[in-house]
Amino acid sequence: MKSFLFISLLLLWVIDVSAAYVAVVETGADGEAKEKVSFSDRQYLTNILREEAVNQLPAEQNYTIMTRENIIQMLPPGKAIEECEGSCLVETGKNISADYICQARVGVFGGELTLSAELYETAGNKLLASFNGSGSNVKKLLGIIRKKAPDFFRSIKKSGGFAGFGGISEVSDVGNFSYSGKKKFIVELLTNPANALPTIDGKVNPKCLRTPCKVEVEEGSHRFVFTQEHYDDAESVVDVSMNNQKVELSLSPNFGWLDVKPVLAGFAADKSELNVIVDGAYKSGSRIELEMGFHQVQLTHPCFDPVEFSVSIAKNKVEVFDKVLSRGKGGLELNAEYKGEPQAVAIYMDGKMVGSTPYMGDVPLCADVVLKGNGWEEKVDVNPLWHKVVQVTHKLKHSINGELDVDDIHAKANAAYDELDGKIYRAGESLPINENGFYAKMRRRWIPLSIGTAVGVTGVILAIVGNSNAKEAAQKGGLSVDDLKKNREKAQSGQTMRGVGIALSIIGSVGIGLSFVF
Numbered sequence: 001m002k003s004f005l006f007i008s009l010l011l012l013w014v015i016d017v018s019a020a021y022v023a024v025v026e027t028g029a030d031g032e033a034k035e036k037v038s039f040s041d042r043q044y045l046t047n048i049l050r051e052e053a054v055n056q057l058p059a060e061q062n063y064t065i066m067t068r069e070n071i072i073q074m075l076p077p078g079k080a081i082e083e084c085e086g087s088c089l090v091e092t093g094k095n096i097s098a099d100y101i102c103q104a105r106v107g108v109f110g111g112e113l114t115l116s117a118e119l120y121e122t123a124g125n126k127l128l129a130s131f132n133g134s135g136s137n138v139k140k141l142l143g144i145i146r147k148k149a150p151d152f153f154r155s156i157k158k159s160g161g162f163a164g165f166g167g168i169s170e171v172s173d174v175g176n177f178s179y180s181g182k183k184k185f186i187v188e189l190l191t192n193p194a195n196a197l198p199t200i201d202g203k204v205n206p207k208c209l210r211t212p213c214k215v216e217v218e219e220g221s222h223r224f225v226f227t228q229e230h231y232d233d234a235e236s237v238v239d240v241s242m243n244n245q246k247v248e249l250s251l252s253p254n255f256g257w258l259d260v261k262p263v264l265a266g267f268a269a270d271k272s273e274l275n276v277i278v279d280g281a282y283k284s285g286s287r288i289e290l291e292m293g294f295h296q297v298q299l300t301h302p303c304f305d306p307v308e309f310s311v312s313i314a315k316n317k318v319e320v321f322d323k324v325l326s327r328g329k330g331g332l333e334l335n336a337e338y339k340g341e342p343q344a345v346a347i348y349m350d351g352k353m354v355g356s357t358p359y360m361g362d363v364p365l366c367a368d369v370v371l372k373g374n375g376w377e378e379k380v381d382v383n384p385l386w387h388k389v390v391q392v393t394h395k396l397k398h399s400i401n402g403e404l405d406v407d408d409i410h411a412k413a414n415a416a417y418d419e420l421d422g423k424i425y426r427a428g429e430s431l432p433i434n435e436n437g438f439y440a441k442m443r444r445r446w447i448p449l450s451i452g453t454a455v456g457v458t459g460v461i462l463a464i465v466g467n468s469n470a471k472e473a474a475q476k477g478g479l480s481v482d483d484l485k486k487n488r489e490k491a492q493s494g495q496t497m498r499g500v501g502i503a504l505s506i507i508g509s510v511g512i513g514l515s516f517v518f
């Protein structure tokens with residue numbers, strides 16, 4: 001029975017339910033010792049101290065002695081561990097997630113070198129052990145470490161709540177059980193912007209890979225680091241002590257922005273969109289996010305000269321391009337003709353007169369080109385090309401005095417009817433008639449409509465001419481009876497012509513009306 005109890009006690013001593021991390025940081029030097037003891041000598045003293053920790057705290061008993069590389073990697077940027085003492089040393093231990101941390105320091109006292117070492121429990125900010133000694137040289141200090149370090153590190157085992165290396169008096173407590181694990185709390189991790197990758201004490205939790213998220217964390221002090229592409233890392237040491245505790249940090253962007261706000265004068269700016277090309281890729285929006293450094297930018301617009309420039313983007317800053325873009329230009333050769341004859345007509349571009357036809361000169365891109373005459377204006381179909389010359393001959397619908405080209409209007413009306421029917425027929429082609437088609441009916445109406453219009457117009461002309469002749473004959477006098485007789489006959493003839501004209505105009509009107517009814 002005693003053997004069983006002894007073996008059980010031994011097993012409890014060698015097996016720890018949770019691994020403990022022990023950090024042996026670099027040996028520091030104070031005052032004159034920095035000159036008397038070189039950095040390499042202090043590193044060697046640290047190596048021997050770490051060796052003793054490995055011997056007294058083996059991995060089989062769930063102790064992990066952190067390497068020099070582990071410690072340096074987990075230290076915050078710019079942190080000089082050699083300069084820390086006391087509470088600073090404890091805080092550093094928490095930052096690197098060490099359960100225990102120790103450090104030796106070399107000094108000078110009374111002309112001799114001195115060595116002092118301290119061991120802290122980071123969770124409780126408690127000094128567990130320390131030792132001191134002095135010697136005339138570094139080798140003497142090395143002997144002090146080999147002599148006192150074993151008991152120094154064994155104090156970690158004593159702090160775990162076990163009895164030590166033996167003692168039958170402790171057997172009476174074998175049946176007692178006490179769980180000494182740390183309590184866990186739920187912590188909510190938040191970042192601005194979201195989707196950052198969090199690490200806790202240098203480790204990634206697979207259940208919390210992107211913020212916002214919630215994770216269980218042991219009570220105590222922990223180091224939270226958030227990383228995201230295009231942003232600087234954000235970190236904080238937080239004392240976790242309650243459920244639903246929030247750890248919220250803002251990430252600082254390591255990029256900048258380019259605001260593209262050029263001045264596009266005139267109504268031409270609304271005729272198309274501005275194209276922005278950065279480093280050969282099209283970008284949308286007026287504010288463009290860019291990495292730090294130099295970028296090549298091109299701005300193009302159908303109505304303005306293209307622009308190229310380079311921009312230097314600084315971290316978290318905005319560069320603004322707000323220069324005035326120049327209206328692009330091309331060349332124009334413009335002629336105007338009326339019934340095949342060249343005409344001199346005033347030219348207006350974007351509402352301003354620039355000359356008359358024939359014209360040879362500049363034309364702004366996207367310009368509205370208009371020809372104006374006596375009480376009329378006609379828009380010219382011009383598509384200017386950047387830095388190129390276009391030639392246009394405009395067929396006028398009006399004469400200079402404002403008369404309309406009736407033949408041209410009739411030709412266009414006939415062409416419109418043909419186009420509505422789905423086909424444009426050329427001279428010599430037969431015209432098929434779809435008796436049931438809408439546009440075929442429109443063509444059949446065109447025949448009586450044309451006849452009615454011609455009759456009506458003829459009647460109006462006869463009525464006007466007859467009335468004019470009758471009035472002229474009635475107003476004329478005569479010296480003889482024959483003259484009076486001739487004038488009276490002429491007046492009667494004019495009245496007859498007027499009557500016939502009125503009748504024809506009425507018939508033509510009726511014909512026009514019937515063409516729409518049927």
